[in-house]
Amino acid sequence: MKVWKMNGAGNAFAVFDARDRKFAPDENRIRAIAEQMKADQVMSIERDATVDAFLRIWNSSGEEVSACGNGTRAVAHLLLEESGKPEVKIRTQADVLKGRRAGENLVTIDMGSPLMAWEDIPLSEKMDVRGVDVRIGPMDKPYLSKPAVVSMGNPHAVFFVDDVDAYDIPQIGPLVEWHPLFPEGTNVGFAQVIDRQTIRLRVWERGAGLTKACGTGACAALVCAARAGKTDRKAKLILDGGELTIDWRESDDHVFMTGPVELEMTFEV
Numbered sequence: 001m002k003v004w005k006m007n008g009a010g011n012a013f014a015v016f017d018a019r020d021r022k023f024a025p026d027e028n029r030i031r032a033i034a035e036q037m038k039a040d041q042v043m044s045i046e047r048d049a050t051v052d053a054f055l056r057i058w059n060s061s062g063e064e065v066s067a068c069g070n071g072t073r074a075v076a077h078l079l080l081e082e083s084g085k086p087e088v089k090i091r092t093q094a095d096v097l098k099g100r101r102a103g104e105n106l107v108t109i110d111m112g113s114p115l116m117a118w119e120d121i122p123l124s125e126k127m128d129v130r131g132v133d134v135r136i137g138p139m140d141k142p143y144l145s146k147p148a149v150v151s152m153g154n155p156h157a158v159f160f161v162d163d164v165d166a167y168d169i170p171q172i173g174p175l176v177e178w179h180p181l182f183p184e185g186t187n188v189g190f191a192q193v194i195d196r197q198t199i200r201l202r203v204w205e206r207g208a209g210l211t212k213a214c215g216t217g218a219c220a221a222l223v224c225a226a227r228a229g230k231t232d233r234k235a236k237l238i239l240d241g242g243e244l245t246i247d248w249r250e251s252d253d254h255v256f257m258t259g260p261v262e263l264e265m266t267f268e269v
């Protein structure tokens with residue numbers, strides 16, 4: 001079976017070609033692969049007669065998840081190269097996503113519409129998604145509170161802060177990731193608005209920890225920022241491992257994510 005080690009803006013992936021061979025790892029196997037290949041997510045490309053491929057995604061902690069923006073960009077890169085087509089369609093558990101080339105080693109994915117209803121994120125109770133009741137720090141004086149929430153096919157909570165580097169993300173991230181308000185857990189973003197077209201972002205990913213970049217996290221941060229009037233609908237997101245351009249199109253509500261993809265190595269197992 002062919003295996004690719006790839007990254008999207010530093011978000012690291014081990015991608016298995018399961019189109020002609022069965023790949024059905026259990027959680028322990030996923031954890032071992034992720035550790036050995038230093039991958040944030042393990043993914044498999046499977047056949048799907050209605051689209052170019054089905055993409056299965058596991059977090060490095062072992063559980064299967066429904067969406068991965070950078071991973072979809074990485075796999076779109078492989079399928080675009082392989083097929084020579086101008087556009088590929090990839091089914092994930094969340095949606096059918098379209099990918100196309102945006103330059104050399106640059107790929108754009110149409111991530112579809114963000115989900116804003118509290119049940120869709122999901123939250124465990126009805127709440128204003130523009131700032132939910134989560135507080136970090138002393139009860140009377142929390143130093144972080146009211147993250148905005150949205151689903152990009154997976155749950156995201158985004159704290160808007162003055163300085164992303166002032167927070168101990170590995171300490172705070174897990175407290176929010178499995179807060180009772182999020183029955184399926186959540187990815188946790190720390191977003192600093194630099195100007196109306198620029199956001200600095202760090203993400204504590206559900207089931208993977210602090211990664212160098214999170215594609216759905218970048219989409220979530222832009223949507224939450226634009227929804228609150230903090231930025232325009234198109235902005236550059238500066239992550240630890242690279243930059244992503246996110247464009248939340250007004251005409252059809254779709255979010256487009258563009259950024260770099262790197263194929264680090266290919267081998268057979």
Ligand SMILES: N[C@@H](CCC[C@H](N)C(=O)O)C(=O)O
Nearest residue numbers: 068069070154206214215216
């Ligand atoms: N790295 C991803 C997100 C992967 C899944 C996430 N950790 C989750 O549990 O939802 C991205 O680029 O979007």
